[in-house]
Amino acid sequence: MKVRATLNRLFRGLRPRIILAVTISFLPAFGMIFLYSLERRGDAREAARREMVQLAEEISNEHARQVDQVRELLNIVALTPQVKGKEWRASGELFAELLPSFPYLANILAVEREGNVMASAVPYEGPVNISDRPYFQRALEEKCFSVGEYLIGRIIGKPILPLAQPVFNEKGEVDSILVAGLSLEWLGAFCASFSHPPGSAIMVVDGRGTVLSYHPEGEGYVGSTVPEAPLMKAILEGEGTGSIWEKGLDGVKRLYIFRPIAGEEKTGRVYVCVGFSEEEMYRSSNRAMVRDLGYLLGLATAILLLAYILSGTYVLKPVGKLQRAVQELEKGDFSARTGMTERTDEIGRLAGSFDRMAESLQARVAERDRAEAELRESEERLSALLEIVPVGIILLDQRGEVAFVNRAAESIFGLKENDMLGR
Structure with missing residues (x-):
């Protein structure tokens, strides 16, 4: 009830109701x-x-390539006389000599079964042993090409992704391991390209949830291991290929698409993950929506302004004239007219009906006034006639009381007319 009363108060006049009707008509748009x-947004x-x-x-x-x-490089190197003959200096x-031809490699190593580094493209001092590295153990045990996880190279002291290839002797046994370190600095530039x-x-x-490369803010995330992050969980616990709406390491919500590097199913997982910012994704559609809403609001404002003006010209003013004419008629001015007989719309027809009614009423009142005037004139003539006759005349009303006494009657009874009236 309160809401209804409030609405009635707000939209009490014709103009607010017209504006409301026009406004409602824009809601479907x-x-x-x-x-x-x-x-x-769905298309975007x-x-x-x-x-x-x-x-x-x-x-x-490209990374798989x-x-x-x-x-292939390690397979070819494994067949060279220097490696087959264990000529480590050579x-x-x-x-x-090979390293400059492969800018994406940080180092190339030859390692004995015991994990001792015997040859390196980058010079080093003192004994270096990598037998504790999981990728080395996997290549040695499974006798196959192995992709490792993020680590800091013990010779170069830089982050790398190690790739290991066994070297077999004539008996088919693992004789040594060749290791190539994929430069993560190069990997970052590669992804950014x-x-x-x-x-x-x-x-x-990598398979442990360690960030090998991150673009654009790689400096702050490379080397961090965050397997518990929702995005990392989706990557590591899934089938390797999928998508997810999630906040990234930088806290920005994106649509992420991830998939493993091709050919690494058995030798260690490495995943590439690309994300599209939600804000950027919907920027064009949001801009178009704001533009369309702006156009529609501008059009609605213009039409509402036009409705405000036209409602005054074609509705409120005619209704006001009709209202004033009714008020004048109510006060007794039977000559009041709307003066809108030239209009052919509903208000014009209503005004015409009022004017015809007023004319008819004025004619009836004029006829009544004429009849009353004639009656008064007739009564005055009769009264004058009765006054001059020499015979005393007393007229009684329906109740038997004296209503008229002429002069002759006053003389006869010796009383004034006022003394006899009403008796």
Whole structure:
């Protein structure tokens, strides 16, 4: 009841109700803009997903190609006389000659079964042993190419992703292990080289949840191990390929697409993950929605202003004239007219009906006034006639009381008319 009373108070006049009706008529248009905006957001989300999938595939395939090149390189090096003959000094010189041709490698090593480094492309001092490295143990035990996890190289002191290839003797036994360290500095530059939309993130992680590369703010995240982060859990606990809406390491919510580097299913997982910022994803659709709403609001404002003006001209003024005419008629001015007989709309027809009613009423009142005047004139003539006759005349009303006494009667009874009236 209170709401209804408030609405009645707010929209008591014709103009507010007209404005309200016009405003309500725009609601479907606003609803259509909102629905169309949702549709555009869905299209933007799907387009971003396709773009991120394509980018993830490009990075994954290119990185896998680099890993395959390293595998082929190590296979070829394993067949050289220097390595087969365990000529470690010559092997080191060979590695040093090869290293500049492969800018994505930080070092190349030859390691004995016991884990002792025997040759290195980068010079080193003192004995170095890597038998505790999981990738080395996996390559030695499984006798296959192995991809390791993030680590700091003990010779170069820089972060690398180690790739290990066993070297077999004539009996098919592992004689030594060749190790190539993929430079994570190069990996970061490699990921950044791909065309990507503003606000996106490109990340490469290993099977432990350690960040190998992160673009654009790689300095702060490379080397950090965060397997408990929701994004990392989705990557590590999933099937290796998927998508998720989640906050990244930088706290920005993105649509992330992730997939493993091709060809690493058995030898250690490395994943590439690309994310598209939610803000950037919907920027175009949001801008279009704001633009459309601005256009519609401008149009609505113009139409409401026009409705405000026209309602005064075509509704309020005619109704005001009609109201004033009614008030004048109520006061007894039967000549009151609206003066809107030329209008052909509903208000004009109503005004015409009022004017005809007023004319009819004025004619009836005039006829009544004429009749009353004639009656008074007749009564006055009769009264004058009765006054001059010499016969005493007394007229009684329906109750038998004296209503008229002429002069002759006054003389006869010796009483004044006022003394006899009403008796």
